[in-house]
Amino acid sequence: MTETGDAEKPAPTPARAWRVVLEKIENDLLEGTLGPGDRLPPERELAATLGVGRSSVREALRVLEVMGLIRTATGSGPTAGAIVTATPQGGLAQLLRLQVAAQGFPIPDVYETRLLLEEWAVAHLAGLSDTDLADARATLAAMDHPDVTIEEFLSLDSQFHLRLTEAAGNVVVSATMAGLRTTIESYIRSGADRIPDWGTTGERLRHEHADILAAIDRGDAEAARSLVRSHITGYYADAGLPMPTDA
Template structure:
């Protein structure tokens, strides 16, 4: 089971693929908003959002007005770590869900344990703010799950391991897709949302208490339990060992 990505993410993936594969080069103009929207079957607002993200990354410059210099122009190509991250983002949409979940178990159990081991030096304020935001029962499923994904990414970023954080960021769209697909099929979303809130709080509590073993097991059960109870197909390949850094 898979969910359609948000429209602007599809536009972003299309442009990223052109950059990574060498079809787009510095100095090239992107097609006009209207043209790109028609080509990809999305609203022009989705094209604008994707270009805004690329501009924030320093890869595209936009110029208003008319003439040969107007529109969005490629000003740089992704290099080094950014290129690796973009390749992962482009590829992740095609990864089997079971493999994405298995990778999450490897990465996130290690993150939770490592954060707990140095609990006194870890700042969990940003993660807790996200959990507070998720307590709003008026949130739509999509809004709740966007915050959910950000919470997991925030923990990875708190680990201080830039490779793990980049991998989690690269997998984010794929993670959001399968999580949202599963949510759309749940008959009791309110019950699941309440459960996820409690599990998130329990993970943070174990980290704050410096209990690495409990933190590791709680996030493992949280990730694998959602996958199992949402009745997604294919078994998860459990990690053979618990990595640490």
């Protein structure tokens, strides 16, 4: 009779088998066995090594792909199979969007997080000697078009702020902002309906955007930080949106 200590561990149940694959790949990433650009072992090999079905391997790979940790391609050749990606910001952004959609993040928390990220981004940009802000400038130019609608203006406004965080060069910051963008657009759009004189407000926002860029261009980090904070909080107050400290 085989002793308990020598008995083989039971195979994982199908409902949890895909987690075994996830844990294996996670451990390999943490230990440095796998890294960006590396190809995962074939499905058949992973299934045999881990004692799970190939369907469980495929389920785990789908989860990793949604998370942005791998990309998969069929066929043969150097681009086929499952390959570890170097910049999984798309997956992070998608997960944040889903959490917000499921009301996992309260809107006041999103607002405060936006302030933290954007204040850091503009101050960081102001400290750089060579920064490409062409996309941000192009967005502002589009906002100045005489025929731009309120909806288009607000969409471009959100895009402008996203372009600034992207230009700062921190992929985690830009991915977080991208994940929060839908929610940010939602509350600035709903707030616009409560602004009695949109023409005046829109003109003020245009000037504030230009002032933020000007502070970045002259390397004034403190001014850039102060301007972006007053810009965001000012709109929040004008639109009648509840501040995070409200009861």
